[in-house]
């Protein structure tokens with residue numbers, strides 16, 4: 309699984325940073341999480357194809373998370389997309405998208421399925437299973453846990469050979485669930501390896517519903533608008549500090565933490581990274597176009 313940060317700035321873009329948009333890719337499938345202004349151009353500048361986006365998951369309707377949505381939807385249509393697109397967001401997303409598309413006379417030549425969620429639902433797009441959860445941002449808002457498909461279990465090659473399995477091709481058949489002569493996959497292949505789970509907070513204060521939803525995920529992408537010195541600002545505006553995000557990650561037992569949605573007041577984002585690592589060493593701070601690969605060996609910045 310790969311995670312590409314297309315925009316990592318809070319509230320307004322800067323010369324260096326676009327507003328919120330994150331792409332998660334597994335095999336040929338991509339889901340976008342939030343779609344701030346300029347996201348489609350960031351996608352075009354990236355190695356990810358915007359035509360492979362199966363779903364766009366919106367966390368809430370603040371402009372820095374949705375101003376890119378109508379433009380991207382229209383461009384997909386002008387690029388002759390025929391596949392359906394899932395757009396998922398909290399209450400209000402359907403009316404907002406209708407309004408944006410109708411006043412701009414945007415028409416799509418492909419089906420756009422808009423689903424309003426509040427947490428607890430399960431949706432599917434491509435190889436991904438999508439689980440929204442409620443967050444605390446002062447307006448209807450959700451975070452998301454996305455999981456890609458389970459992978460085949462490990463094959464016990466020694467046992468397979470003892471049962472007369474000779475070639476790599478036969479091993480491969482067993483691994484994908486096909487019997488070979490009288491050898492059944494269950495005889496030599498272990499249980500499927502669960503898909504990777506990535507959680508994205510959107511904008512939120514730390515909250516119990518988040519702790520519950522993100523427990524044990526492989527990667528937590530969390531907003532960290534402020535440093536700890538601005539904690540009263542974070543509380544007042546329903547945001548999270550880097551220190552709080554790291555505390556959430558530690559408490560939830562996640563594998564890795566990546567901070568995003570950083571206020572432009574921080575020219576040097578190392579301040580936030582140091583703060584997070586003091587609590588949770590497996591922390592990173594995202595930058596625009598930052599690409600991370602999640603494999604069985606862990607998370608690696610590409």
Ligand SMILES: [Zn+2]
Pocket residue numbers: 318319328370372373511569
């Ligand atoms: Zn925001």
Ligand SMILES: [Zn+2]
Pocket residue numbers: 368370445511
């Ligand atoms: Zn917001």
